[in-house]
Amino acid sequence: MTLSITLTVNGTPHHLALDDMRVTLLDLLRDRLGLTGTKKGCDRGQCGACTVLVDGRRLNACLSLAVQQDGADIVTIEGLAPEGSLHPVQEAFLEHDAFQCGYCTPGQIMSAAGLIAEGADGTDMERIREGMSGNICRCGAYRGIAEAVAEAARKARTEADA
Amino acid sequence: MKSFEYLRPETLDEALAALSDPDAASLGGGTNLLDLMKLGVAGPERIVDLARLPGLDRIETLPDGMTRVGALVRNSDLAADPGFAAAFPMVAEALLSGASAQLRNAATVGGNLMQATRCAYFQDPFAACNRRAAGSGCDALGGANRGHAVLGWSPACIAVHPSDFCVPLAALGAEAEIAGPSGTRLVPLAEFHLLPGEEPHRATALEPGEIVLALRLPAAAAGFAGNARYLKLRERTSYAFAVVSAAAALRIEDGTVAAARLALGGVAARPWRCSEAEEALAGKPATAESFAAAASIALSNAAPSGANGYKIVLAERLLARTMAAAAAGTPAEMPALPGSLMDDTGEAAHA
Ligand SMILES: Cc1cc2nc3c(=O)[nH]c(=O)nc-3n(C[C@H](O)[C@H](O)[C@H](O)COP(=O)(O)OP(=O)(O)OC[C@H]3O[C@@H](n4cnc5c(N)ncnc54)[C@H](O)[C@@H]3O)c2cc1C
Numbered sequence: 001m002t003l004s005i006t007l008t009v010n011g012t013p014h015h016l017a018l019d020d021m022r023v024t025l026l027d028l029l030r031d032r033l034g035l036t037g038t039k040k041g042c043d044r045g046q047c048g049a050c051t052v053l054v055d056g057r058r059l060n061a062c063l064s065l066a067v068q069q070d071g072a073d074i075v076t077i078e079g080l081a082p083e084g085s086l087h088p089v090q091e092a093f094l095e096h097d098a099f100q101c102g103y104c105t106p107g108q109i110m111s112a113a114g115l116i117a118e119g120a121d122g123t124d125m126e127r128i129r130e131g132m133s134g135n136i137c138r139c140g141a142y143r144g145i146a147e148a149v150a151e152a153a154r155k156a157r158t159e160a161d162a
Numbered sequence: 163m164k165s166f167e168y169l170r171p172e173t174l175d176e177a178l179a180a181l182s183d184p185d186a187a188s189l190g191g192g193t194n195l196l197d198l199m200k201l202g203v204a205g206p207e208r209i210v211d212l213a214r215l216p217g218l219d220r221i222e223t224l225p226d227g228m229t230r231v232g233a234l235v236r237n238s239d240l241a242a243d244p245g246f247a248a249a250f251p252m253v254a255e256a257l258l259s260g261a262s263a264q265l266r267n268a269a270t271v272g273g274n275l276m277q278a279t280r281c282a283y284f285q286d287p288f289a290a291c292n293r294r295a296a297g298s299g300c301d302a303l304g305g306a307n308r309g310h311a312v313l314g315w316s317p318a319c320i321a322v323h324p325s326d327f328c329v330p331l332a333a334l335g336a337e338a339e340i341a342g343p344s345g346t347r348l349v350p351l352a353e354f355h356l357l358p359g360e361e362p363h364r365a366t367a368l369e370p371g372e373i374v375l376a377l378r379l380p381a382a383a384a385g386f387a388g389n390a391r392y393l394k395l396r397e398r399t400s401y402a403f404a405v406v407s408a409a410a411a412l413r414i415e416d417g418t419v420a421a422a423r424l425a426l427g428g429v430a431a432r433p434w435r436c437s438e439a440e441e442a443l444a445g446k447p448a449t450a451e452s453f454a455a456a457a458s459i460a461l462s463n464a465a466p467s468g469a470n471g472y473k474i475v476l477a478e479r480l481l482a483r484t485m486a487a488a489a490a491g492t493p494a495e496m497p498a499l500p501g502s503l504m505d506d507t508g509e510a511a512h513a
């Protein structure tokens with residue numbers, strides 16, 4: 001069967017004809033739209049490397065069919081900040097050296113952006129770690145990651161209050 | 163993955179018609195079905211995406227005081243709903259102790275109820291598994307079965323149901339509202355998942371072609387909101403399935419347990435409601451001794467199905483501890499680590 005779907009990805013609408021229903025959102029982003037910033041780790045929901053924002057909420061792109069997201073607004077790591085600038089979470093990751101090999105990093109950053117948008121991060125490090133537990137880092141850069149997320153969350157709150 | 167036809171009905175009638183094909187499967191968030199399709203364990207010819215069915219993304223109070231939660235409500239939205247979390251705090255805690263934030267954003271209420279066992283042999287199409295392929299045997303018997311059942315199992319299947327959410331629901335007497343070609347019916351959640359018996363191939367009370375429409379919680383269940391906890395033992399603090407878990411909700415009057423609602427997770431093919439322990443606890447003082455006695459009743463029929471006898475002791479102690487935590491009062495705020503025992507030690511829970 002063939003089905004046409006519409007996805008807005010990083011602000012750009014795409015009309016896509018799918019001739020195979022099996023394609024996941026992750027494979028569509030990487031292979032069809034060339035957005036390889038979103039990573040494939042486990043392909044089973046177990047690592048978080050494929051995290052993207054769908055209608056503002058973080059999801060594992062590997063466990064969603066592309067066709068399920070017909071009409072959705074998707075943000076990937078490529079579109080988190082305007083070209084040439086960094087999102088506060090990206091800045092904080094640089095500042096806190098929150099990575100080693102970098103493979104989990106796009107997923108970590110998208111997940112952190114989702115967490116901060118949910119407003120459930122609190123200022124409590126334990127809540128941040130729990131909120132980020134869906135993102136595994138094989139290099140074990142968790143300390144820097146948690147500090148980066150905490151700082152970005154703090155900044156987001158200060159800005160919201162200002 | 164096998165290829166399939168994809169349908170996205172806009173009405174219940176259309177959905178039920180589409181599901182009359184025996185090789186069709188309902189799709190909620192896809193976090194379990196898609197995984198099983200990739201593994202070659204599920205291979206539907208037709209996927210019926212329920213996402214556009216009207217009215218199933220709502221949490222409402224019915225005229226009789228029942229709370230009705232539509233099958234499409236996301237796990238994260240249900241846990242975050244202030245009214246729901248206040249009335250049924252241990253359900254919210256159980257939801258937040260499960261999976262990850264990303265998965266909870268995708269997972270639906272219906273899909274959580276219907277999720278398959280995580281038995282490694284069930285997930286391996288080359289292994290013998292009566293649940294996946296009727297009559298093929300059970301490689302978990304005598305295999306790697308540390309995580310398997312200690313209650314309600316049969317030699318045909320020793321798997322456990324992995325849901326956290328379903329455990330407090332079973333304790334609180336929730337019901338699943340099921341729709342099919344011949345109308346709708348209600349099934350108590352504690353009986354929704356079938357014990358394996360001779361036919362582990364059938365996992366739930368759902369007949370072919372039926373769907374879960376909603377979940378109902380009786381008004382009286384909210385009467386336990388002040389003393390309710392869900393605790394979950396895991397091999398790591400977060401983003402892991404339960405080894406064993408327990409839900410305990412108490413109504414305490416003048417230091418006496420007026421009524422109790424208890425269930426265990428990770429011990430059987432269904433969330434295990436502990437009715438006899440509930441009855442034994444009613445009228446007893448809310449003390450550690452009463453809790454230990456009730457917990458021991460709950461596990462009195464337990465038997466290992468392999469290298470899992472440790473679970474019997476663990477479940478008994480966890481159930482008693484969960485009752486004690488419930489008696490101490492539902493925390494005013496959701497714990498930073500939902501369902502975790504680490505939370506009340508004062509020690510850093512994460513490395
Ligand atoms: C890495 C990982 C970790 C996890 N950890 C936990 C955990 O700690 N605790 C826990 O409880 N869960 C855990 N889960 C499981 C998760 O909760 C389930 O995958 C999720 O709840 C399924 O919901 P869904 O909407 O995505 O279901 P789907 O994948 O869409 O569907 C699952 C099944 O239900 C059927 N179905 C869906 N909706 C309906 C309906 N309305 N009526 C009838 N049938 C329906 C489908 O046909 C399918 O068979 C984990 C999952 C993963 C991948």
Ligand code: SF4
Nearest residue numbers: 281283291300319320
């Ligand atoms: S325990 Fe049940 S699910 Fe696991 S292999 Fe045996 S029959 Fe299959």
Ligand code: FES
Nearest residue numbers: 041042043048062
């Ligand atoms: S690739 Fe999606 S969670 Fe690992």
Ligand code: FES
Nearest residue numbers: 100102137138139
């Ligand atoms: S930086 Fe290497 S996996 Fe996280």
